[in-house]
Amino acid sequence: MPLDPFLAAKLHLIDGLRWENPADPEAGRRFDAFFRDPAPWPEPEADTEEHTVPGPHGPVPIRVYRPRGRRPGPALLWLHGGGFRAGDLDMPEAHLVSAELAARAGALVVSVGYRLAVDGVRYPVPVDDVRAAWQWLTGPEAPTYAGPPALGGASAGAALALSAAIRQRDAGSAPPPAALLLAYPFAHFPVPVLDDDTAALMRELPSILRFDTASIEDMVRNYVGRITELPPAAMPGAAGLTGLPPTGIVLSELDDLRPSGDLLARQLTESGVPTRTYLATGMLHGHLNRTPSLAEVDRSLAFFATVLTG
Structure with a gap:
């Protein structure tokens, strides 16, 4: 289906902009207006604590979310996206998602500030940080929660979650995740092509909302060092x-x-992994950086809460 009408009405605000433009005051105002949602986000009932955990490359910052006034049930280690080179614990895809899932699922959620692929950091360093946080969450120093923990992330964070789960499976050295929660995963290179109908809709969008071949290659080369x-x-x-x-x-x-997420779902199913998908209609990549005042963001969070609680 076409782009969500609320977003479509704002496309003129970012037409012609590039991600480096926000340093310009007028461009910054246009970006802010585009990312302003139908209603403010009422932060859910969740308490937070800042911690660091030891890792092979130095301390790894984490933020722990607890459902307010309740004993946590399931647990989730969550990884934000950002093309492996951007993002932090304060971005909506980290903070909003973690707080919402803590409240909706009654979960202990641990958001990880893994090392980004900048200043010479490359694979597997971010995955090493994720595993260090996982070992903390499944070890004796973690806060109390009930049931086996899950692992998840968004975009590049989904790739890191999947990589860490594969390494845990192969090493057999720590409890494996009970479930994986993956939002719009970037798990393949090259990325398969879009179907014709979706490709036609994508051509109508401003270039800043697109991932072209050069930008995808750049993300992979920056993360791994080669393509x-x-x-x-x-x-x-x-x-x-x-x-x-x-x-x-x-x-x-x-x-x-x-298409990477579509293919991954088919691969997992073919590999005997029970797999459920939810398609957020009319939404752009990274839609969990917006608030639940957009219906498809709310539905996506509800889907993840259901996966997390079984």
Whole structure:
């Protein structure tokens, strides 16, 4: 279906802009207006604590979310996106998602500030940070929660979650995740092509909302250091997926990277992994950076809460 009408009415605000433009005051105002949702976000009933956990490359910052006034049930280790080179614990895809899932699922959610692929950091360093946080969450120093923990992330964070789950499976050294929660995963290189109907809709969008071949190659080269002979677990759609836990995948309908999520769902199913998907119609890549005042954001969070609680 076409782009969500609320978003479509705002496209003129970002037409012609580039991501480096926000330093310009007028461009910044246009970006702010485009990302302003139908209503303010009422932060849910969740308490937070800042911690660091030891990792092989130094301390890893984490933020722990607890449902206010309740004993946590399930647990989730959550990883924001950002093309492997951007993002932090304060971005909506980290903070909003973690707070919402803590409240909606009664969960202990641990958001991870893994090292970004900047200043010479490359694969597998971010995955090492994720595993360090996982070992903390499944170890004796973690807060109390009930039931086995899950692992998840968005976009590049979904790739990191899948890579970490594969490494846990292969190492057998720590409890594996009970479930995977993957939002619009970027798990393959090259990315499969869009179907003709979706491609036609995507051509109508401003270029700033697109992932072209050059930008996808740049993300992979920056993360891995090359675009040839990639380690299978770096872009983990190329790795063996048998034996992974039940997986829930949220897809953004209007997303150049959506074919990666579609293919991953088929691969997981073929590998015997119980897999559910939710297609957020009319949504762009990264829609969990917006608030639940948009209906498809609310539905995506509800889907993940259901996956998390079983």
